[in-house]
Amino acid sequence: MVFQVAVPSDLRIGGGSLAQLPDVLRRLGSARPLIVTDGFLTGNGTADRVAALLRDAGLHPAVFSGVVPDPTTISLRGGLEAAKEHQADVLVGLGGGSPIDTAKALAVLAVRNGELRDLKAPFSYDGPALPVVAVPTTAGTGSEATRFTVITDSDTGEKMLCAGPSYLPVAGIVDFELTMSMPPRLTADTGIDALTHAVEAYVSRHRNAFSDSVALRAMTIIGRNLREAYRDGGDRDARAAMMEAATLAGIAFSNSSVALVHGMSRPLGAHFHVSHGMSNAMLFAAVTEFSLGVADDRYADCARALGLVDDSIADADAAIALVDELRALATGLAVPTPEEFGVSSADWVALVPTMAEQALASGSPGNNPRVPTASDIERLYHRVFDGGIR
Structure with missing residues (x-):
């Protein structure tokens, strides 16, 4: 039996691994990363902390904090505009499943015309996409290591599964210290x-x-x-x-x-x-x-x-x-x-x-x-x- 194994090419796992995010981005040739996150992580200072870490390393990050729980095709629009305005070369998905899923969807839509519903399962997308670096702040979704994203179609209410190699993050920072405040x-x-x-x-x-x-x-x-x-x-x-x-x-x-x-x-x-x-x-x-x-x-x-x-x-x-x-x-x-x-x-x-x-x-x-x-x-x-x- 032949089976294919796909995992991110660079996974940094362990307490304090967040400090290695600049190194991961430099290895990807990134200069203008966009941090894709939500209002909670912006409000508690985590997003600013990550942005400061990147600025101190000589990078030029921007933050999109408009991710919503159970992201929708409408909620992607602001992120898509932010990615284009910033001329982002890498998307950093910071948060739980919703920010990382949003980053994956934006990575595809930023370089491909059309609607996300055209790509829902069983279709498998392996076309061009921006690189995604996933930084999970919850211990459960595993989105940092998967070839899937789930986005709700705002027109129909369907929670769409979109799959394919292009959704797999190229790297992940898996730092349990980011989960210590989880209720x-x-x-x-x-x-x-x-x-x-x-x-x-x-x-x-x-x-x-x-x-x-x-x-x-x-x-x-x-x-x-x-x-x-x-x-x-x-x-x-x-x-x-x-x-x-x-x-x-x-x-x-x-x-x-x-x-x-x-x-x-x-x-x-x-x-x-x-x-x-x-x-x-x-x-x-x-x-x-x-x-x-x-x-x-x-x-x-x-x-x-x-x-x-x-x-x-x-x-x-x-x-x-x-x-x-x-x-x-x-x-x-x-x-x-x-x-x-x-x-x-x-x-x-x-x-x-x-x-x-x-x-x-x-x-x-x-x-x-x-x-x-x-x-x-x-x-x-x-x-x-x-x-x-x-």
């Missing part, structure tokens, strides 16, 4: 997001030996550190471990694929503005339980990597232990149900057919061990609302 809710949601990436990469129909090894390592790290990072945000060892795991999980699913959880998660963000990590957390246990019976050996490996069972436990029982652990995580990390989040039953029920259609159209459910029908997905959405999280 417990964000720590939980991004941590479960990373676990979802690792598990789905491992059970995906597009898995390979490389993605398998990286995914299992990510699971082991998350199993040992997620609850501790949630309980004590000042634990540097747990924060460092979760940051490493998030990047490993990103590498894993970028070289395999995500599956049904992600396919069903995107519509929750588009229609109800549930954050991506929380959407995954709401769905994870129910979708995994639905998938049992097809690849129990794979789910059993996940349970063992998480330290839930040992090799003496039969695969079917180990797979059930994984589902039990996902429910326990949802309880222990206070993952809300859709109703607790504020979604009304009437709104949820009315949108279930549309969400199921959009989930299937994304292509991700087809990567699942048990490939669902539209009716299966509708039933899963109803089950999640009725208490299938815990």
Whole structure:
């Protein structure tokens, strides 16, 4: 079997690695980087700190701080204007998944005419793009190491997955010290997001030996550190471990694929503005339980990597232990149900057919061990609302 492995050509991982960002940019020949970030990181001084670091190194940075949660095609317009006005030669995505996804989309649109909707999956874009250097400030999305971006179509409300080699950052600065101020809710949601990436990469129909090894390592790290990072945000060892795991999980699913959880998660963000990590957390246990019976050996490996069972436990029982652990995580990390989040039953029920259609159209459910029908997905959405999280 031949499989292709794609990772950023330069990853700097560890506490204090942010200081190496000027060196990374100089190696890329950059003189005019544009920092793509959001209002929060501008307001707390992080964006100014990064810009000062670059100016002190003799570069000429500018800052675009107009990134919004769950970025849209409309929200890209300001960034596109900023990139052109600054004559940016590199985009630095600074923040969580939204700033990095925005930087990836802008990198393509800055050099290519047309609409982003023309590039949504299953289309794979490998054309010209500005280089992207990703600097994550959360430990979960793994966007610093993936060939994907997710942008909502402002006209249709669809959360579009855009994929291809051109979206892969050329470099990443993975400095856990940037995550030390993450609140417990964000720590939980991004941590479960990373676990979802690792598990789905491992059970995906597009898995390979490389993605398998990286995914299992990510699971082991998350199993040992997620609850501790949630309980004590000042634990540097747990924060460092979760940051490493998030990047490993990103590498894993970028070289395999995500599956049904992600396919069903995107519509929750588009229609109800549930954050991506929380959407995954709401769905994870129910979708995994639905998938049992097809690849129990794979789910059993996940349970063992998480330290839930040992090799003496039969695969079917180990797979059930994984589902039990996902429910326990949802309880222990206070993952809300859709109703607790504020979604009304009437709104949820009315949108279930549309969400199921959009989930299937994304292509991700087809990567699942048990490939669902539209009716299966509708039933899963109803089950999640009725208490299938815990």
